[in-house]
Every structure is written in C-alpha cells, then in structure tokens.
Amino acid sequence: MIIVMQPAATPADLDHVVSRVTALGLRPHVIVGTERTVVAVVGDERNAVSSGLESLPGVASVMPILAPYKVASREVQSEPTVVRAGPLVVGGGTIGVIAGPCSVESREQIVATARAVKAAGATGLRGGAFKPRTSPYAFQGLKEHGLELLAEAREATGLAIVTEVVAPEDVPLVARYADVLQVGARNMQNYRLLEAVGRTAVPVLLKPGPAATVEELLLAAEYILDAGNRQVMLCERGIRTFESHTRFTLPLATVPWLHARTHLPVVVDPSHGTGHANLVESMAAASVAVGADGLIIEVHPDPKCAASDASQTIDLPAFARLMDTCRRIAAAVDRSVSPAPPAP
Numbered sequence: 001m002i003i004v005m006q007p008a009a010t011p012a013d014l015d016h017v018v019s020r021v022t023a024l025g026l027r028p029h030v031i032v033g034t035e036r037t038v039v040a041v042v043g044d045e046r047n048a049v050s051s052g053l054e055s056l057p058g059v060a061s062v063m064p065i066l067a068p069y070k071v072a073s074r075e076v077q078s079e080p081t082v083v084r085a086g087p088l089v090v091g092g093g094t095i096g097v098i099a100g101p102c103s104v105e106s107r108e109q110i111v112a113t114a115r116a117v118k119a120a121g122a123t124g125l126r127g128g129a130f131k132p133r134t135s136p137y138a139f140q141g142l143k144e145h146g147l148e149l150l151a152e153a154r155e156a157t158g159l160a161i162v163t164e165v166v167a168p169e170d171v172p173l174v175a176r177y178a179d180v181l182q183v184g185a186r187n188m189q190n191y192r193l194l195e196a197v198g199r200t201a202v203p204v205l206l207k208p209g210p211a212a213t214v215e216e217l218l219l220a221a222e223y224i225l226d227a228g229n230r231q232v233m234l235c236e237r238g239i240r241t242f243e244s245h246t247r248f249t250l251p252l253a254t255v256p257w258l259h260a261r262t263h264l265p266v267v268v269d270p271s272h273g274t275g276h277a278n279l280v281e282s283m284a285a286a287s288v289a290v291g292a293d294g295l296i297i298e299v300h301p302d303p304k305c306a307a308s309d310a311s312q313t314i315d316l317p318a319f320a321r322l323m324d325t326c327r328r329i330a331a332a333v334d335r336s337v338s339p340a341p342p343a344p
C-alpha cells in the first residue's frame with residue numbers, strides 16, 4: 001500500500017508512520033517527491049488490516065498499490081529516477097552512454113577504448129571481467145585482474161566503470177571496483193544475487209533474461225529496490241524469438257511501455273539486441289527516438305580480434321559516428337546526451 005503524507009506533515013509524523021509500519025512487520029520505503037512524500041509499504045499486507053494507519057498524525061490517505069511490483073511502480077513515485085554514477089547520468093532527460101568492449105582483455109585494449117569512447121562523449125565504460133559464457137570452454141574473463149585494469153582506465157579517463165557481477169559471493173569484490181554493477185540476462189532471476197546487489201550502495205544495471213516478460217523484469221528490479229538500493233536502471237537487450245536474422249529481437253516498444261509503468265530509467269543495448277555490428281547505429285538511434293534514457297554499446301579498437309561478441313562489436317570511428325547520430329536524434333526529442341567528464 002501507499003501512505004500519502006499531508007503536505008504539512010512533520011519529520012516526527014513521518015518517523016512515527018515508519019515505526020508503526022515496521023512494528024506491523026512490514027517494510028517502509030520513504031519516497032520524498034517534490035509534490036508529496038509517500039511511504040510505500042511492502043510485505044504481507046494482511047498484517048496491516050485495520051491497523052489504523054490512516055488516522056496517524058500527518059497521514060493524508062492510504063491506498064493499495066495495484067501493480068504487482070511496488071517500489072518500482074509509477075503509482076508510488078511519479079517523478080523519474082535519475083541514476084548517477086560519477087559522470088554517468090541516466091534519466092530525467094539526460095541520455096547516459098556506456099561504451100566499451102564485451103570483455104576486458106588487456107591494459108592497452110581497455111585504456112585505448114576508454115580514451116576513445118570518452119572523446120566521443122561516453123560517460124560510462126563497460127567491460128566484463130567476470131563473463132557469463134554459454135560454453136564453459138569459452139573465455140571466462142580476467143576476473144579480479146580485469147577489475148584492476150578497469151580501475152586503471154577510470155584513473156586515466158574519469159569514466160564510470162560498468163561491469164558484471166555473476167555470483168552473490170563476488171558482490172563485495174566487484175563493488176569495490178565498479179561504479180555500476182551489471183546483472184546480466186542469465187542472472188535476472190538469481191534472486192540471491194539481486195538481494196546482494198540490493199544491499200550495496202552501488203547503482204545497478206539490470207538486464208532481462210531473453211525469455212523474461214517485462215513484468216518479471218520489474219519484479220526482479222523490485223528485489224533490488226526492496227533490499228534498499230534505489231539506483232536501478234532497466235536494460236532492454238533483446239529477446240529470443242523464432243526470428244534468426246538477428247541474434248535476438250530488439251523490442252523497442254518496451255521503452256515507452258516501461259516509462260508508463262515505472263519511474264526507473266531504461267537503457268537499451270543494441271549490440272546484444274541485434275548481434276550485428278552494422279545494425280548497432282540504426283538501433284541506437286531508434287532507441288533514443290523512442291525515449292531511451294541510456295545506451296550500452298560494445299566497442300573495441302579491433303573488433304574482429306575481440307575475445308567475445310566480436311560480430312556485434314563496433315570500432316572506435318563507428319562509435320564516434322553513432323554518437324553524432326544519437327546527439328542529433330536526442331535534440332529532436334528534447335533530450336541531451338550527457339557530456340563526457342573533464343580530464344582527471
């Protein structure tokens with residue numbers, strides 16, 4: 001349920017509501033908006049029947065939350081969430097661009113990519129150090145050494161580091177290096193992992209499983225939000241269909257659909273979404289046109305030699321062209337691509 005506070009409610013009224021809700025065995029999430037403060041109450045609401053919450057001082061009304069996802073829903077928070085990780089800003093009219101290789105391979109590769117994508121306007125650097133690969137024999141990533149190289153690239157450029165965490169026990173290690181924790185498609189329903197990233201203060205990029213519904217994605221996000229981390233971005237990365245001309249099918253209607261139902265920002269990944277380097281720029285442009293709050297793009301200095309996802313990876317000049325196109329589309333839809341940070 002949502003407890004809507006009166007405009008004149010005092011901090012003491014709010015504290016009182018929060019402690020009553022906690023005493024009922026429910027979890028309160030306080031959301032301070034510009035118009036109103038609400039307390040989203042989650043947990044088994046049978047405990048709250050005839051609890052008299054509506055008559056507490058400072059309470060304006062108590063309403064049910066109709067959506068199955070609660071803290072993620074627009075009913076609870078009408079203003080968009082803006083995710084911030086250093087120079088990376090995603091949401092609220094600013095399009096944050098995250099670019100970099102599928103996998104971190106070497107110091108030269110990651111630092112050269114970081115410098116080039118920054119010069120083209122990216123504010124986040126992606127790079128997998130722990131890679132979830134379909135085959136156990138494929139390159140699994142440089143693990144902690146990959147994280148060290150990402151930290152060097154951040155040192156050199158100031159870009160925010162976006163990197164995947166694949167297991168709950170790795171969260172403390174990856175969170176020491178990452179500015180954004182990526183939870184990948186294969187892990188969207190790894191609920192222990194969602195809870196573990198939810199207990200950190202590091203923003204999360206959540207990718208849906210290729211066979212997940214958007215409602216399941218929102219419920220996965222809810223695990224992270226309910227654990228206390230409100231800095232969550234959703235990512236459309238393509239779904240599995242009967243169609244085989246692209247690696248996945250990229251359903252861009254998801255972007256406005258999600259915007260109508262959640263305040264969380266929506267990022268699009270046209271690299272995994274298409275699987276073909278020559279389709280990435282068009283689908284990045286289309287993503288910006290439909291209102292995406294961010295893009296995540298696979299970029300490599302020499303894509304044909306990339307250790308993973310070579311066929312969908314674009315080179316550095318192609319990324320600069322993509323950014324030019326996206327800036328022009330963003331201006332046409334009254335948004336802007338966030339500028340790269342100054343030199344560190």
Ligand code: PEP
Binds near residue numbers: 128184207
């Ligand atoms: C990736 O970003 O390299 C990745 C593995 O993505 P996904 O989880 O969407 O397959």
Ligand code: MN
Binds near residue numbers: 102272
């Ligand atoms: Mn990849």
